[in-house]
Amino acid sequence: MxxxxxxxxxxxxxxxxxxxxxxxxxxxxxxxxxxxxxxxxxxxxxxxxxxxxxxxxxxxxxETAFAPEEDGTLAAVTVLAPGAATLEGTINATGTLAARREMPVGVVGEGGRVTFVPVEAGQWVRQGQVLAVIDRSVQNQQAESQAAQIQVAQADADLAQANLDRALRLVDRGFISQADIDQLTATRDAAVARVRVARAQLNERQARNAQLNIVAPAAGLVLERNVEPGQVVSPGSGTLFSIARGGEMEMLAQVSEEELAQIPVGATARVTPTGSSQSFTGQVWQVSPTIDEQNRQGTVRVALSYDPALRPGGFATATIASGTLVAPRLPESAVLSDDEGSYVLIVNGEDKIERRNVEVGMITDDGLAISSGLDGSEKVVLRAGAFLTEGETVRPVMAGK
Known part of the structure; x- marks a missing residue:
């Protein structure tokens, strides 16, 4: 329970x-x-x-660049008729800034102790302006000595001439022989010659003294000053001043071997120093006739007017105009290449794919210029050329339609 x-x-x-x-x-x-x-x-x-x-x-x-029709019979291919246009090519290069005509200035004369340097780097100088003064106290005394030697030689010459004049008055009387006259004449000529020698020595001394002043060989901008007062200099002292003649500058642009052949003398260039947003217009005045064997590059020299922002030794970039070309222009997607070279695919009058070998010219931001192989009226396959075979029948569709 x-x-x-x-x-x-x-x-x-x-x-x-x-x-x-x-x-x-x-x-x-x-x-x-x-x-x-x-x-x-x-x-x-x-x-x-x-x-x-x-x-x-x-x-x-x-946009369908390459697609089969719904019935599977034909492929729709986007094509482009490039026509012909005037293209302006540009080449980008890098390089260094330098004085176009740099003049090294050193000791021309004997040298000595520098007493005064009136110029600084960065100053403009005129032709013949004194850049440095060298002590000439000893040389001045030598010049005075040479001037005195002229007076001594002139006195001897005057005495020899007087003796000759007296002898000539006595020769008709038979007191002086012709041999004596010849001897006196030779003595007079030697004394006159010694006067000329003394004068030449004085001129030489004065010229040497003038060379003690280091002067500017031409007007320009002082780039370097490598001497100070009290320094002893000689012809072996090297460069004391460096001057850019007329202040003219240039850029030494390095370009490849292929691009060098495309740049003509006189081409316009835009030069931008590193670290500056300011650009300067220059002109190509020389294209290197040689190629560096190590890097396969050549030098293009671009002349520039003086500007404080252009400092020799600085780094810069340049955009150089490589000339104009009237030719068809295609996007990079339309140009193919293989072992035989560059080529494009075109759609002929029978709507069949056809290969056309071409040569690529200058390269621009808007595409590739075709220097030969096309006249611009062809229907060039714009894209997807790798999926097509030569002789294949397609349905061309113009780009943009």
Whole structure:
């Protein structure tokens, strides 16, 4: 009796536990379903965003460069008739700035101790202007001595002439022989010659003294000053001053062997010193006649007018005009190459693919100039040439239509 009572009382408890488990499992299932729904929503949003971005980048439509027709019979190929245009080519180069005509100035005369240097680097000087003065106290005394020697020689010459004149008056009377006259004449001539020697020595001394002043050989800009007062200089002292004649500057631009042949003398160039936003217009005045064997480059010399921003020894970049060319121009995607060289694919009058070998000329920002192989009226395959075969029949579609 008691056993049955216990059994009846335990049955509702088991049912309660079972109901709780059922409720818990249903809650978990519902939560998992909610998570799946949220995941599907997130994926749908991401997919929609990707589609919108793709449409925005593609402009809302996509150009088909090469695609088969829906019936599978012909391929639609985008073509371009390039025509002919006048192209201006440019070549970019780097190099250093320098004086176009740099004049090194050193000691011309005997040298000595420098007493005065009146110029500084960066100053303009005129032709013949004194750059440095060398002490000449000893040389001045030598010049005075040479001047005195002229007076001595002149006195001897005057005495010899007087003796000759007296002898000539006595020769007719028989007091003086002809041999004596000849001797006196020779003495007079020697004295006159010594006068000329003394004068030449004085002129030489004065010329040497004048060379003690170091002067500017031409007007220009002083680039370097390598001497100070008190310094002893001589002909072996090297360069004391460096002058840019007329202040003219230039850029020594280094270009490749291929580009060197495209640059004519007289071409315009824009030079920009490193670290400066200012550009200067120059003109090519010399193209190197030789090529460096190590780097296969040549030098193009661009003449520039003086400007404080152009400092010799500085680094600069240049954009050089390489001339004009009337030729068809194609984008890089239209020009292919293989072992035989560069070529393009064109669609002939029968709508068949045909290979045409071409030569590429100057390269511009807008494409490649075709120097030979095309006249501009052909229908050139714009893209996807690698997927086409020669002789294949296609349906040409003009670019932009």
């Amino acid at each position: 008691n056993y049955e009572t216990r059994m009846d009382s335990a049955e509702p408890a088991d049912r309660i536990v079972m109901d709780g488990r059922v409720l818990e499992e249903e809650a978990l299932a519902e939560e998992k379903g909610s998570q799946r729904r949220r995941l599907f929503i997130v994926l749908a949003v991401i997919l929609a965003g990707a589609l919108i971005a793709a449409l925005m980048f593609s402009g809302g439509e996509e």
